[in-house]
Amino acid sequence: MSKLKIQNTLENTKEEFIPVDPSNVRIYACGPTVYDYAHIGNARMAVVNDLLVRLLRTLFPKVTYVSNITDIDDKIIEAAQTADIPFQELTLKFEAIYNEDMAALGVHRPDVQPRATDHIAEMIALTKTLVKLGHAYEIKGHVLFHVPSFEKYGCLSGRNRDEQIAGSRVEVAPFKKDPADFILWKPSPDPLPGWDSPWGFGRPGWHLECSAMSEKTLGLPFDIHSGGMDLIFPHHENEIAQTCSAHKKINNPKYFAKYWFHNGFVNVEGEKMSKSIGNIRLVHEMIKEYKGEVLRMTLLSAHYRQPLNWTKGIIKQNSTMLDRLYRTLKDLEHIDAYTNNHALPQNILEGFYDDLNTPKVIAELNILTNKVSKADEEEKSLIKYCLLETGKILGILQQAPREWLGYGQSKNLDEVTIENLIKERNEARRKKNFEMADSIRKKLKESGIEIEDTSNGTTWRSN
Numbered sequence: 001m002s003k004l005k006i007q008n009t010l011e012n013t014k015e016e017f018i019p020v021d022p023s024n025v026r027i028y029a030c031g032p033t034v035y036d037y038a039h040i041g042n043a044r045m046a047v048v049n050d051l052l053v054r055l056l057r058t059l060f061p062k063v064t065y066v067s068n069i070t071d072i073d074d075k076i077i078e079a080a081q082t083a084d085i086p087f088q089e090l091t092l093k094f095e096a097i098y099n100e101d102m103a104a105l106g107v108h109r110p111d112v113q114p115r116a117t118d119h120i121a122e123m124i125a126l127t128k129t130l131v132k133l134g135h136a137y138e139i140k141g142h143v144l145f146h147v148p149s150f151e152k153y154g155c156l157s158g159r160n161r162d163e164q165i166a167g168s169r170v171e172v173a174p175f176k177k178d179p180a181d182f183i184l185w186k187p188s189p190d191p192l193p194g195w196d197s198p199w200g201f202g203r204p205g206w207h208l209e210c211s212a213m214s215e216k217t218l219g220l221p222f223d224i225h226s227g228g229m230d231l232i233f234p235h236h237e238n239e240i241a242q243t244c245s246a247h248k249k250i251n252n253p254k255y256f257a258k259y260w261f262h263n264g265f266v267n268v269e270g271e272k273m274s275k276s277i278g279n280i281r282l283v284h285e286m287i288k289e290y291k292g293e294v295l296r297m298t299l300l301s302a303h304y305r306q307p308l309n310w311t312k313g314i315i316k317q318n319s320t321m322l323d324r325l326y327r328t329l330k331d332l333e334h335i336d337a338y339t340n341n342h343a344l345p346q347n348i349l350e351g352f353y354d355d356l357n358t359p360k361v362i363a364e365l366n367i368l369t370n371k372v373s374k375a376d377e378e379e380k381s382l383i384k385y386c387l388l389e390t391g392k393i394l395g396i397l398q399q400a401p402r403e404w405l406g407y408g409q410s411k412n413l414d415e416v417t418i419e420n421l422i423k424e425r426n427e428a429r430r431k432k433n434f435e436m437a438d439s440i441r442k443k444l445k446e447s448g449i450e451i452e453d454t455s456n457g458t459t460w461r462s463n
Helices: 040-056 074-083 087-104 120-132 161-167 206-218 229-246 283-289 292-300 312-331 346-353 358-370 377-394 401-405 415-430 434-446
Strands: 005-008 013-016 025-029 063-067 136-139 142-145 182-187 202-204 222-228 257-263 266-268 308-310 449-454 457-462
Touching (some): 005 257, 025 040, 040 063, 040 222, 040 257, 040 283, 040 292, 040 377, 063 206, 087 283, 120 142, 120 182, 120 202, 120 206, 120 229, 142 229, 161 229, 182 206, 206 222, 206 229, 222 229, 229 257, 283 292, 292 312, 292 377, 308 312, 312 358, 312 401, 346 358, 346 377, 358 377, 415 434, 415 449, 415 457, 434 449
Parallel strands (some): 025 063, 025 222, 266 308
Antiparallel strands (some): 136 142, 142 182, 182 202, 449 457
């Protein structure tokens, strides 16, 4: 039997997944900072992790999935000030929108979705421990982690000393002991939001939040820590340093998380998403134009670690592919997929188990659909089973085929009118008045109705 292998960023190699505790696989994914609508790059992280969790749940009796909400940081404060509302009002609004938009893509809610502001006490306690152990220091109301105190710093990203400083995204303040040192706690002068602490009124640094929330919700060590590749450095690198230092495991990065799982970037029409270019693609807007499963399928069409070039062409391609898969299910609607003890074939499982190779899995589904026309009843039953069970893991094919394909649905004409026009057309065909029959078909098509002549009569659907 094949074994699940995933690319572990920490070791920079593909490894067999062996959980810390097989009775409860534990995963933590860095979630959104809720001050605006999520873009398609944010959605890729959510969809890929949803896929990972779905797959793991076919292999293990329990999976605990945690993905946080960052509801306090500088961007949130700035956006709340611009909107002239309390920051909590802003974050609750966009947290709800994020969850609704991800649900439209078939993403299940995490088992736990902790908010940063609910874990300030844990962050303060973690910071106090780091100061006590000599890994952090207070100066001018700030508490900073002293990077040279953690010799394994750079173990995740593979960056050397110069690269760490250049890419740290941290302002090189004159009071730092080292240019790479990063903030754990900082002052929050009135009227900015903050909390009382041993170092004065302030708020946590971003990196501190996930260290505190992951340990609180999952315990240590847990199995998989995930996020976008942009988080490898400095965010995830800093999390390892904080957590392992606090627990006196400075030579054992795996004490925090055993596997690090990162998805690639999404580009738009060949360019990096950027506000300056104006090519940000917001999920909240895209779900108004495209079906959620189409967007999800597009996000899964490339291997999760590879860059994904988001274009109208690739969306159309995946929409067509989904229509084809749904049409196969419709053609098999009278076939029972579960009368026999079917199992997913090895070639599909190998795709999933080989570091979530979704392009291979999708290709195998297309191969199966090509076999339907020549398949016997038993083979058709297996094909339908494979489509349904693989769809559950991929998060596609979750609608009734007739509903997806638009059978019996019309936005422009009522059902009685459509049925009467079809009767008129069929009568015209019977009388060999093909000009009238074609005219009626054209009229229906202009109203958004496609008709299909089958051995069981004429059916119609919205196009």
